[in-house]
Structures are given as C-alpha cells and as structure tokens.
Amino acid sequence: MSLNRIINSKSFDIGKSLLAFNLRYNGKFVPHPPQYRCFRTQARSLAYAKDLFLGQINKAEVFPYPEIGNEELEELNQFVAPVEKFFNENVDSKKIDEDAKIPSETLDGLKELGLFGMQVPEEYGKLGGLGLSNTMYARLGEITALDGSIAVTLAAHQAIGLKGILIAGTDAQKEKYLPKLASGEHVAAFCLTEPGSGSDAASVTTRATLSEDGTHYLLNGSKMWISNGCFADIMTVFAKTEVVDQEGVKKDKMTAFLVERAFGGITSGLAEDKMGIRGSNTCEVVYDNVPVPLENVIGEVGGGFKVAMNILNSGRFSMGSSGAGMMKKLIEMTAEYATTRKQFNKKLSEFGMIQEKFALMATNAFVMESMAYLTAGMMDRPGVPDCSLEAAIVKVFSSEGSWICVSEALQVLGGLGFTKNYAYERYLRDCRILLIFEGTNEILRMYIALTGMQYAGKILTGKIKEMKRGNLGMAVGMMGQKLRSSFGGTKDFGLTGKDGLVHPSLADSALKLEQNVYLFGSAVESVLYRYGKSIVDEQLVLKRVADVIINLFAMTAVLSRASRSISIGLRNHDHEVLLANTFCAEAFFKNNYMMTQLQKHAPENNDASIKKIAEQILEKRAYVCAHPLDRTF
Structure with missing residues (x-):
C-alpha cells in the first residue's frame, strides 16, 4: 500500500484520532488535567441538561468524566469493605x-x-458524621440497596429526614440535632404527604398557628406514608402558616418545622402492611396541638415548599x-x-433470548451507574450547584430500569424465581x-x-414572538432549520x-448524540411556538419531551464514562464500549421516533384516540366493550 493510501485510509484516521485523544486526556493538551480529577476543584455553571433543550451540548460540564482524588478513594475503600462484610x-x-421488621441488633x-x-459533617457528634x-x-x-428495607430506612433518615437541617438549618439547629442523628441515637x-395531598405538595392542610x-407554633393535622414514622424522634414536618406579604395581605404558605416527638401531642398509627420493603416502617402520624418553638422553623416562614423541593431534589440521584x-x-446470581x-x-x-436478557440488564446497570456518578460528581462541585434536573432524570430511568430488569432476571429462573426460596420475588416487590x-x-x-421548556422559553421568547408577529426572516430561518432537520441535519459540537x-x-455514537x-433543540422550539403557555396541559407531549431528554443525558453519561475508561486503561473497557454503543444505537432510534411525534404535522400519534378511550372508560367507570359472547338477537 502506498504512503498516500495509508494516510488517506479510514484506519489511519482512527489511529490519528486515538493518538490525539490520548494526548489530550493524558498529556499537555488535556482540557482538565489530572490534578482536577475531583470535580469539587472545578467551579463552573451547571446547565448541562437544560442546555440540551436549546439544542446545545455544554461539553465542559460532562467531559472528562468525574473522578475522585486518591486520598478520597482510599478513604472510601476503608468504608466499603466493612459495610460489605456486615x-x-x-x-x-x-x-x-x-x-416485616429490621432486628434491633x-x-x-x-x-x-x-x-x-453518612453525609453529616464530621464535626458533629461524639464520633462525628462520616461527612x-x-x-x-x-x-x-x-451496598445498602442489597436490602430494600434497610435502604429505605437509611434513606428516609438522612436523604430526606435530616437533609433539611443540612441544607437550610441554622447553626444552632445543626449543633442541637445533628450529633444524635448522625450516631443513630435519634x-x-x-x-x-397527607391523605388529601399526594403529589400535590402545595395542597397540604396540616396547619401551624402562632x-x-x-x-411557639401549635401544629395540628396528619401525615401519611411516613417512613420511620412509628419511631422517629425528629421529624421534618410541612404545614400551612399564615404570613403577611409586602402589601399587608394575609396568605397561607407552607413552612418547614423541626418537630421532636418529645414535644408531645404526636401519635403514630399502626405500621402499614406493604407489598415490598416490608421491613421498613411506614405509618400515619397525627399532630394534636404540638407546641413547636419559633427557633425550629427550617429556613423562612412561608418558605417550606422550596425547602421540600430542595430536599427531594438533592437525594434522587442516588437511586442510580x-x-x-x-x-x-442480580446479574451475578442469574x-x-x-x-x-x-x-x-x-x-x-x-x-x-436469554442472552438478550443479560444484555438488557447489563446495559441498564451501566447507564444507571454512569448517570448517577456523573450527577454526583457535578453535585460535589463548589457552591450550591443545581442538579435537580439531572437527579430527576437519574431517578426516572433507574427506577424503571430496575423494575424491568428484576422481572427479566426472575424470568430466567422461570418457576424457581417465583418462589420465596429465591430472592428474585422479594427484589421485584421491593423495587x-x-x-x-x-x-x-x-x-x-x-x-x-x-423545567427544561421554561429554561428554553426564557431564552427563545423574543424569537418566538417575532415569528408569531410574522417576521419573515425569522420564519424563513425556522423553516430552513426544520428542512435541515428533516434530512437528518446535525451540528458539530466537537465531540x-x-x-x-x-x-x-x-x-459513531457521539455523532448520534450530536x-x-x-x-431536539428544533423540536423544543417547535413545541413552544405551537403551544406557548398551554404546554403545561399537554401531558402526552411533555412525556415525549422528558423521555428524549432522559435518553440524551444517558447517552452523554455512557460516552463520557467509557471514554475515560479507555484513556486510563481500566480493565474490561472494551466491554464498556460495547455497552455504550449498544445503548446509544437504541436510544438514537427511539429519540428520532419520539421527536417526529413532536412536530406539528407529525404522523398520527394516537394522542386524540388515547384521550377519547380514557374519557369513555372513566365516564362509565368500567371497561366499556360488550363481552365477546354477547348477542343482539
């Protein structure tokens, strides 16, 4: 083969790219050199998932994949071994x-x-938190997830139970409550959640009256589905309080309170008999004129909704x-x-078909891990990073992936998996x-x-208004963009x-992501133009938007992780490449299909039929069709 043919060959291009990649990652051309492996040393804006709604890839947020420093890794390994052994x-x-109970021992x-x-700072307590x-x-x-009941008990305690103190508590509240909470004494x-307000957190009726x-405040009302509710010593309780706004008008707003069982007036109901996570404790908690000191308000009076959302947003990533x-x-067992x-x-x-199940389980596990640790690395940066969108994405993908994969693992065992002699049916119920x-x-x-549409809408508002006013240049530009999109147009984001x-x-997978x-940016713009503020009522449209962005973040995470694994020579990195490419190929085609359904003149997407079927069923409150054996004569 001649020199020119070698230089112009595809294999030579790949070789040049590989050399350049390794130089950039390991040599002097690395954008983020080795000393910055822990993301906490990098202060940047955080808008990766949100920028996807604009059709943009904010590379600096996700490349290279986050690492922790050697000291932190050594410290972590000291924790992992005894926990696994236990x-x-x-x-x-x-x-x-x-x-249906975790033994006291x-x-x-x-x-x-x-x-x-685990996340309580080290300075609190006799032994201190792990920080x-x-x-x-x-x-x-x-490791703790290997027992669902224990995982939920621990998460209810620290991922949400005491998290309000960590993120919005005063120094006095931290000094008073964190030591005993960190040790588990409390x-x-x-x-x-209340009987009349499930997902609608703003509609709580529990009231705190000055x-x-x-x-102090007097707390009255009830809460339901409370994990650790039968024995919790300290509760983060959300209640309506009367506040006066700047114009002197009285309004009811939600406030967060730190409530001790020792305050009196608290009654816990019987533990719920649940389908899964049976060893965790779940019950109703009733508050009857519970006196709560003023200093036990978390954050600001009337600021409880924000506190609640910040608490929930901060913990979801760990589900990955x-x-x-x-x-x-499960993969190991199966x-x-x-x-x-x-x-x-x-x-x-x-x-x-059995091999397909293992490929599905491994791919899902790889995606969950990749997204979870990418998001964790982003959250570990300095300041107060907003990763609520990424955390929610991880939660949705991981919960659904777990449910599907446990079912597939059980299917491999057939009848054995359906018996209580094996752990599969318990995992299925728990997850x-x-x-x-x-x-x-x-x-x-x-x-x-x-959240993403609102972010994009603020930036695109001027453009959309001009188009609706009949700005010819703007309209032609959008038509051109749509035309390019219809022919599979793309943009070089430098991946x-x-x-x-x-x-x-x-x-190839990176090009699919690009x-x-x-x-997606074009589809979002089209949806905002078509629906405007009424988009909040178009749930089937929003579902497609969410599913696409979930896949896009997942594709990003696996590409970033697998690239790092190759560059530093991790064992079995070729397997990671296989998993990443497999997932990206499937996600790419799913995304394309969903995005065609977001266009105004898309093929029939059955939304109208779906709504009509549901309306007819719910009007009758029953299955509407006649029995196939019925006759009219």
Missing part, C-alpha cells in the same frame, strides 16, 4: 421481609458503622447507584444459574416502590420537561474528530 454476614433479608450494627450519618461527598454516598448506597423522618404569646448495585448482584441449568441439551446461557416515592415518575416527567473529547471507538441534540 451485609454479607449479618443481614438476613429473607427474615426481615417475613417478619442489625440496626445497632448499621449505627456502629456510621451509616446513619461523605455525594460520590462516596452513592458508592455505599450500592432517627429522622420526612413528613410531607401562639397568642408569639413564642442503588439500582445499579442491585442489578449487579448468570450462575443460566450457565449451569440445561434445557434441550443446551445451557440456558446459549439461547439467544416497585421506586417508581412511586420521592416523586412519582409521572410527576417527575412533568417536572423534567417543564469527535481531531479535537474531540469522545474516544474514536465511540465516535444529531439527536440538534434535532
């Missing part, structure tokens, strides 16, 4: 499920390991690492069975709640889509090529 030797998940062991104070970063917290969550609960002498931890355990069980003189593992709590996936899809941040072996993002 769960392997001291946690009887079958008994916890059957007895198990809880004591969790406390001794410091698992009740873990979000990344370290996510890693331990992989247990926390998060009390928001006493006549102005020294928890789900991945569960998936990895692979052992599939490689030893024989049917039709062949191992189960040799059948294509069903993931689609419901910390915000139902339906509500979170609305949140994801509307591939000579200066690309994605490894050449992932270049094309999807470019088309």
Whole structure:
C-alpha cells in the first residue's frame, strides 16, 4: 500500500484520532488535567441538561468524566469493605421481609458503622458524621440497596429526614440535632404527604398557628406514608402558616418545622402492611396541638415548599447507584444459574433470548451507574450547584430500569424465581416502590420537561414572538432549520474528530448524540411556538419531551464514562464500549421516533384516540366493550 493510501485510509484516521485523544486526556493538551480529577476543584455553571433543550451540548460540564482524588478513594475503600462484610454476614433479608421488621441488633450494627450519618459533617457528634461527598454516598448506597428495607430506612433518615437541617438549618439547629442523628441515637423522618395531598405538595392542610404569646407554633393535622414514622424522634414536618406579604395581605404558605416527638401531642398509627420493603416502617402520624418553638422553623416562614423541593431534589440521584448495585448482584446470581441449568441439551446461557436478557440488564446497570456518578460528581462541585434536573432524570430511568430488569432476571429462573426460596420475588416487590416515592415518575416527567421548556422559553421568547408577529426572516430561518432537520441535519459540537473529547471507538455514537441534540433543540422550539403557555396541559407531549431528554443525558453519561475508561486503561473497557454503543444505537432510534411525534404535522400519534378511550372508560367507570359472547338477537 502506498504512503498516500495509508494516510488517506479510514484506519489511519482512527489511529490519528486515538493518538490525539490520548494526548489530550493524558498529556499537555488535556482540557482538565489530572490534578482536577475531583470535580469539587472545578467551579463552573451547571446547565448541562437544560442546555440540551436549546439544542446545545455544554461539553465542559460532562467531559472528562468525574473522578475522585486518591486520598478520597482510599478513604472510601476503608468504608466499603466493612459495610460489605456486615451485609454479607449479618443481614438476613429473607427474615426481615417475613417478619416485616429490621432486628434491633442489625440496626445497632448499621449505627456502629456510621451509616446513619453518612453525609453529616464530621464535626458533629461524639464520633462525628462520616461527612461523605455525594460520590462516596452513592458508592455505599450500592451496598445498602442489597436490602430494600434497610435502604429505605437509611434513606428516609438522612436523604430526606435530616437533609433539611443540612441544607437550610441554622447553626444552632445543626449543633442541637445533628450529633444524635448522625450516631443513630435519634432517627429522622420526612413528613410531607397527607391523605388529601399526594403529589400535590402545595395542597397540604396540616396547619401551624402562632401562639397568642408569639413564642411557639401549635401544629395540628396528619401525615401519611411516613417512613420511620412509628419511631422517629425528629421529624421534618410541612404545614400551612399564615404570613403577611409586602402589601399587608394575609396568605397561607407552607413552612418547614423541626418537630421532636418529645414535644408531645404526636401519635403514630399502626405500621402499614406493604407489598415490598416490608421491613421498613411506614405509618400515619397525627399532630394534636404540638407546641413547636419559633427557633425550629427550617429556613423562612412561608418558605417550606422550596425547602421540600430542595430536599427531594438533592437525594434522587442516588437511586442510580442503588439500582445499579442491585442489578449487579442480580446479574451475578442469574448468570450462575443460566450457565449451569440445561434445557434441550443446551445451557440456558446459549439461547439467544436469554442472552438478550443479560444484555438488557447489563446495559441498564451501566447507564444507571454512569448517570448517577456523573450527577454526583457535578453535585460535589463548589457552591450550591443545581442538579435537580439531572437527579430527576437519574431517578426516572433507574427506577424503571430496575423494575424491568428484576422481572427479566426472575424470568430466567422461570418457576424457581417465583418462589420465596429465591430472592428474585422479594427484589421485584421491593423495587416497585421506586417508581412511586420521592416523586412519582409521572410527576417527575412533568417536572423534567417543564423545567427544561421554561429554561428554553426564557431564552427563545423574543424569537418566538417575532415569528408569531410574522417576521419573515425569522420564519424563513425556522423553516430552513426544520428542512435541515428533516434530512437528518446535525451540528458539530466537537465531540469527535481531531479535537474531540469522545474516544474514536465511540465516535459513531457521539455523532448520534450530536444529531439527536440538534434535532431536539428544533423540536423544543417547535413545541413552544405551537403551544406557548398551554404546554403545561399537554401531558402526552411533555412525556415525549422528558423521555428524549432522559435518553440524551444517558447517552452523554455512557460516552463520557467509557471514554475515560479507555484513556486510563481500566480493565474490561472494551466491554464498556460495547455497552455504550449498544445503548446509544437504541436510544438514537427511539429519540428520532419520539421527536417526529413532536412536530406539528407529525404522523398520527394516537394522542386524540388515547384521550377519547380514557374519557369513555372513566365516564362509565368500567371497561366499556360488550363481552365477546354477547348477542343482539
């Protein structure tokens, strides 16, 4: 082969790209050199997921994939080993499920390991909290998730129960409450949901009335589905309070309170008999003239809704690492069975449809992990980063991925998986709640889509107004963009090529991401132009928008992670490339289909038929069709 032919060959281009990539990542051309491996040393704006709504890729937010420093990694490994040992030797998940209770000695062991104070700063308490970063917290969550009841008990305590003190509490509140909460001497609960207000948090009826002498509030009302509710010592309770606005008008607004059971007037109902996570405690809590000191307000009077949302938003990301931890355990268990069980003189593992299930489980676990640790790294940066959109995305994908994959793992075992002799049916029951709590996936899809659309709308408002006024130049520009989109147009975001941040072996997937993002920006603009403010009522449209953005963030996460793995030579990095390319290929085609349904003159998307079917059923409150054996003569 001549020199010119070698230089012009595709393999040479790939080789040049590979060399350039490794130089950029490991040499002097690295955008973020090795000393910046921990994202907490990088102060940047955080708008990656939101910028996708504008058809933009903010590379600096997600490349390179976040790493933690050597000291932090060494510290983390010191925590991981004893926690894994404890769960392997001291946690009887079958008994916890059957007895619907976590044994006191198990809880004591969790406390001794410091698992009740994982994210409480070290300065609080006799032994202090562990003061873990979000990344370290996510890693331990992989282990605690192996028992759903324990995972929920710990999460209810610290991911939401005491989190309000950490993010909005006063120094006095932290000094008073965190030491005993960190040690586990006191247990926390998060009390928001009421019998008449589930997902609609703003409609709570529990009320806190200022006493006549102005020294305390009197709390009255009830909360339901409260994890740790039967025994929690400290509760973050949300109640309506009367506030006076700047114009002197009295209004009811929600306020967050730190409430001690020792204040009196608190009654807990019987523990709920649940389908899954049976060892966790869930009950109704009633408040009858509970006196709450003024100093126990969290944040500002009337600012409770913001506190509640900040608490919930801060913890959702960890569902990705928890789900991945569960998936990895299930893959290990199921692979052992599939490689030893024989049917039709062949191992189960040799059948294509069984192999498909393992590919699905591994891909989902890889995506969950990749998104969770990317988001955790972003959250660990300095300041108060807003990763609420990314965290919600991780929660939706991971909860649904876990539910599907546990079902597939059970299917591999057939009848054995359906028995209580194996853990599969318990995992299935336990993970069903993931689609419901910390915000139902339906509500979170609305949140994801509307948050991003609002962000894009503020920036695109002027352009959209000009188009509606008949600005010919603007209209022609948009028509041209739509025409380019219809022919598979794209934009070079710099992910591939000579200066690309994605490894050449992932270049095709990176191009798919770039094309999807470019088309998504056009689709969002089209939707905003068509619906305007009424978009809030178009839930089926918003669902498609949310599903596309979930896939786009997932594609980004796996490409960033796999590129890092190759560059530093992690073991089995070729397997990561395979998983990343497989996921991106499937997500690309799903995204394209959903985005065509967002266009004004899209093929029939059945939205009108779906609404009509539902209306007819709900009007009758029954299945409408006649029985197939009925006659008219």
